Amino acid sequence: QSALTQPPSASGSPGQSVTISCTGTSSDVGAYNYVSWYQQHPGKAPKLIIYAVNKRPSGVPDRFSGSKSGNAASLTVSGLQAEDEGAYYCSSYAGSSGGVIFGGGTKLTVL
Amino acid sequence: QLQLQESGPGLVKPSETLSLTCTVSGGSIRDKGYYWAWIRQPPGKGLEWIGSIYYKGDSYNGDTYYDPSYRSRVTMSLDTSKNQFSLRLTSVAAADTAVYYCARRVIAATELDYWGQGTLVTVSS
Numbered sequence: 001q002s003a004l005t006q007p008p009s010a011s012g013s014p015g016q017s018v019t020i021s022c023t024g025t026s027s028d029v030g031a032y033n034y035v036s037w038y039q040q041h042p043g044k045a046p047k048l049i050i051y052a053v054n055k056r057p058s059g060v061p062d063r064f065s066g067s068k069s070g071n072a073a074s075l076t077v078s079g080l081q082a083e084d085e086g087a088y089y090c091s092s093y094a095g096s097s098g099g100v101i102f103g104g105g106t107k108l109t110v111l
Numbered sequence: 112q113l114q115l116q117e118s119g120p121g122l123v124k125p126s127e128t129l130s131l132t133c134t135v136s137g138g139s140i141r142d143k144g145y146y147w148a149w150i151r152q153p154p155g156k157g158l159e160w161i162g163s164i165y166y167k168g169d170s171y172n173g174d175t176y177y178d179p180s181y182r183s184r185v186t187m188s189l190d191t192s193k194n195q196f197s198l199r200l201t202s203v204a205a206a207d208t209a210v211y212y213c214a215r216r217v218i219a220a221t222e223l224d225y226w227g228q229g230t231l232v233t234v235s236s
Contacts, residue, residue, distance in 0.1 A: 034220050034222075044228075045212055045228055046158065047226070052220040052222070057224065089157065099178055099179075101160065102158045105157040
């Protein structure tokens, strides 16, 4: 299983929107609506912000949204705030072996 | 509120076995809606899935699902009496140096909804 492909970096100014892509294959992202996104601040554990492609856990602002088309998923952060700066990882269910596959991560900088 | 806490040695010698335990509080590892998972993150790098274990009943060892990269070296287990689950990784090398996280994985949509704080394990002589 190869890692999902994410851009290494993304940036935007406060108030702007930024979209992070996550590209997989027809065996993972394209096959299941089980894409999740995690936010990680330095020295901290990852935090779930999107699951099942576009669902937000309780307490996650609606500035965060997810979508999927074919073998690619996306995370959009609207109304960027300074606290959104950090690393973002996508993940997908990878089939009957029960596996999970992660993207390489995208470092988001708020300018 | 569910909490997970990793524990174990912070330093392991090359070729030896890494052993970590995750203690779960505020919930039960017997809950059949969830897997219990291990993920690691080498310094400065991304997340790596190691595997997960599922409670099937007291007469079973638990169903395990390991990433192919670790399958020959990894063992996961449950201790329902202590509400803990464990990771063993044999024949470690410097490349196994990482922060190791335990987490709860939802069966329905496979997301990892609760994470431990992580523990750094360094492989060095």
